[in-house]
Amino acid sequence: MSSLEFSDKVAGQHASLTQRVSAIAEANGSYTDVLLRDGSEVSSLPQRIHAVTLDRGEAPGITREVTNKLKLTYRDPDSEATLAATLACMARPSTPIVADPESLSVIALAQRLAVSEIPVLINGPTGTGKEVLSRFIHECSPRSGAPFVAVNCAAIPETMLEAMLFGHQKGAFTGASQANDGFFRAADGGTLLLDEIAELPLALQAKLLRALQEGEVVPIGSTRPIKVDVRIIACANRDLPTEVQEGRFRADLYYRLNVFPLALKPLRERTEDIAPLAFALALRHAGIGTCIPWISDAALKMLKLHSWPGNVRELENVVRRALLLADGKPAIEAEHIVFDSPAQLVSAQMTPIEIPQGGTRKLSNIVQESEANAIIETLEACGGSRAEAARKLGISERTLRYRLASFREAGIAVAVAGGRR
Numbered sequence: 001m002s003s004l005e006f007s008d009k010v011a012g013q014h015a016s017l018t019q020r021v022s023a024i025a026e027a028n029g030s031y032t033d034v035l036l037r038d039g040s041e042v043s044s045l046p047q048r049i050h051a052v053t054l055d056r057g058e059a060p061g062i063t064r065e066v067t068n069k070l071k072l073t074y075r076d077p078d079s080e081a082t083l084a085a086t087l088a089c090m091a092r093p094s095t096p097i098v099a100d101p102e103s104l105s106v107i108a109l110a111q112r113l114a115v116s117e118i119p120v121l122i123n124g125p126t127g128t129g130k131e132v133l134s135r136f137i138h139e140c141s142p143r144s145g146a147p148f149v150a151v152n153c154a155a156i157p158e159t160m161l162e163a164m165l166f167g168h169q170k171g172a173f174t175g176a177s178q179a180n181d182g183f184f185r186a187a188d189g190g191t192l193l194l195d196e197i198a199e200l201p202l203a204l205q206a207k208l209l210r211a212l213q214e215g216e217v218v219p220i221g222s223t224r225p226i227k228v229d230v231r232i233i234a235c236a237n238r239d240l241p242t243e244v245q246e247g248r249f250r251a252d253l254y255y256r257l258n259v260f261p262l263a264l265k266p267l268r269e270r271t272e273d274i275a276p277l278a279f280a281l282a283l284r285h286a287g288i289g290t291c292i293p294w295i296s297d298a299a300l301k302m303l304k305l306h307s308w309p310g311n312v313r314e315l316e317n318v319v320r321r322a323l324l325l326a327d328g329k330p331a332i333e334a335e336h337i338v339f340d341s342p343a344q345l346v347s348a349q350m351t352p353i354e355i356p357q358g359g360t361r362k363l364s365n366i367v368q369e370s371e372a373n374a375i376i377e378t379l380e381a382c383g384g385s386r387a388e389a390a391r392k393l394g395i396s397e398r399t400l401r402y403r404l405a406s407f408r409e410a411g412i413a414v415a416v417a418g419g420r421r
Contacts (some may be wrong), residue, residue, distance in 0.1 A: 004021070004034045004035075004036070004090070005035050005036070006018055006035065006036035006037065007037055007038065009037075009040070010036050010038050010054060013056075014036075014038070014054050014056075014077065016077040016078055017074070017082060017086060018036060020083050021036070021090070024083075024087060024098075024099055025090070027107070028098060028107050028108075029108065029111050031090050031095065033048060033049055033050055034049075034050045034051075034090050035050070035051045035052070036052050037051060037052075037053055037054070038053070038055075039053050039054065039071070047068075048068075050068040051069050052070050052072055052086065052089045053069075053070070053071040053072065054074070054086075055072070055073045056073070056075070056077075058075055059073065059330065060074050060081070060082070060085075060294045061292070061293075061294050061330060062279075062283065062291070063289075063290075063291050063292070064283065064288050064289070064292065065289065067288065068092075070089045072089050080275055080300065081275065081295060081300060083276075084275035084295075084300075085279045085294070085295075088279035088280035088282075089279075089283070091276075094132070094135050095136070096133060096136050097273070097276045097280045098276070099273055099275070100271065100273045101272070102269075102270060103265075103272075106262055106263070109262065110133060110136060110137050110140070110262060111140050113262075114136075114138075114141040115140070115141060117231055118259045119212070119234065119256065119257050119259045120134075120137060120232075120233045120259070120260055121233075121236065121240075121257045121258045121259075121260070121262070122134060122233065122234070122261075122262045122264065123235075123236055123237075123239075123240070123261060123262070123264070124235075124263060124264030124265065124266075125237055125266050125311055126310075127310055127311035127312050127313035128266060128267065128311045129264060129311075130195065130235040130237075130264060131235070134148075134150070134195075134235065135148060135150075137191070138190070138231075141191070143191055143231055146187075146189035146191075147187050147188075147190040147191075148187070148191050148193070149183050149187035149190065149191070149192050149193065150195060151164070151165070151183050151192065151194055151195065152195045152196055153195060153196045153197055153199045154195075154196040154199040155196075161200070161201070162207065163180065163182065163220050164183060165204075165208070166184060166211065166217040166218065167179070167181045167184070167185055167217065167219035167220070168180050168219050168220035168221055169219055169220065169222050170221075179219075182217065182219065184211060184217045184228045184230055185217065185226065185228055187228075187230050188229055188230060189230075190230070190231070191231045191233060192230045192231070192232055193235065194208075194232065194233070194234045194235070195234075195235045196235065196237065197234040197235065198236045198237075198238045198243050198248070202249075205249065206250065208253060209250065209252055209253045209256060211228075212253075212256055215227060215228060216228060234257045240258070266308065267308040267312055267314075267315065268307050268308045268399060269399055271399055274315070277315060278295055278300070278315060278319055279295060281319040282295065282319050282322075282332070285319065285320050285323055291330070293329060293330060293331050293332045294330060294331045294332070295322075295332045296332060296334070298333060298334040299322070299331075299332050299334050299336065299337050301334075303315070303318070305371055305403060306339055306371075307371070307395075314339075314340050318337060318338065318340070321336075321338050322337055371403065374393075375393065375400065375403060378392050378393055386400055386401065
């Protein structure tokens with residue numbers, strides 16, 4: 001099995017769901033050795049097969065029997081939650097979980113790049129999944145059987161970074177009681193991820209450039225270069241062209257790395273990824289053999305309204321917190337969603353908004369009110385131009401339209417100057 005598969009029975013009993021899932025799986029291409037089957041099919045499966053058993057029922061939920069065998073019960077095949085839960089159940093630990101069209105385009109491009117040997121530069125804010133994408137490229141490449149070594153250039157003290165990257169001889173410096181191969185030789189034949197590469201000191205950038213150009217490293221304390229066969233993936237959360245212009249990053253190294261750039265957008269700009277990621281994170285942090293709480297439509301709406309300054313890392317915090325607050329309940333509700341920081345898109349004086357009669361001051365109301373106020377104030381400052389307001393808020397125009405529609409669905413009527421809604 002090399003891709004998503006399902007039996008004729010699944011295609012018949014769960015046609016609406018499997019059609020939607022198949023379209024995303026075909027675009028993603030990372031769901032290898034995954035089988036969807038109906039709850040009535042009880043034949044044993046090979047251990048390597050990742051199987052998701054589908055059932056219809058009034059009480060939606062997910063149960064993980066073993067790591068790669070899950071059961072998903074759903075009520076509405078056409079709901080966003082059902083699709084998101086299915087995608088999450090299908091995903092392996094290293095599988096990028098995406099449903100947003102722009103994210104799917106990035107994954108498709110990454111797969112094409114994987115079969116080549118050219119360096120890849122992945123740009124994007126912290127916490128958007130750059131390392132996950134890097135691992136995916138490695139797993140799809142001819143080097144997948146060789147090591148994948150990830151190095152966070154910002155996490156290693158500058159005095160140790162050269163020795164950690166290129167290795168050192170015994171006695172090369174104080175404390176070097178034994179020789180060390182370094183990350184380049186550890187990744188020989190495979191892939192070396194250099195995360196937060198903008199943090200490399202300029203002097204070390206020159207040595208890295210030479211290692212990339214010559215395909216060899218010189219360990220500290222040695223005069224003999226050692227050949228290495230390494231595919232480089234670099235990640236940056238700062239704008240490298242700006243770093244080059246301001247003299248903090250070498251132009252020659254930038255052009256050496258920037259053969260083919262990929263860009264990951266902030267989570268707030270790929271809202272269709274939020275629901276499947278939330279379910280996947282719930283699966284990750286719930287125990288094997290337990291019933292994973294279903295994420296309710298109200299909770300998903302809250303998640304999609306948030307601005308996510310911390311991106312996927314912040315979403316992981318929120319989901320872990322929600323699992324704790326749900327405390328064994330069958331579903332994560334809006335009241336279990338607590339954000340790391342106030343759910344506010346811009347720091348501005350709030351404009352009065354209309355609250356539905358009988359409305360309660362739950363956290364979900366407060367979140368929606370604060371975001372609605374921030375959005376509408378920005379729209380008014382921009383003369384009602386959604387395109388300009390979206391730019392000022394740091395979101396896409398599509399996300400802005402979605403959020404305005406979500407406010408209306410939630411019963412929050414937002415008054416705008418001139419009677420616009």
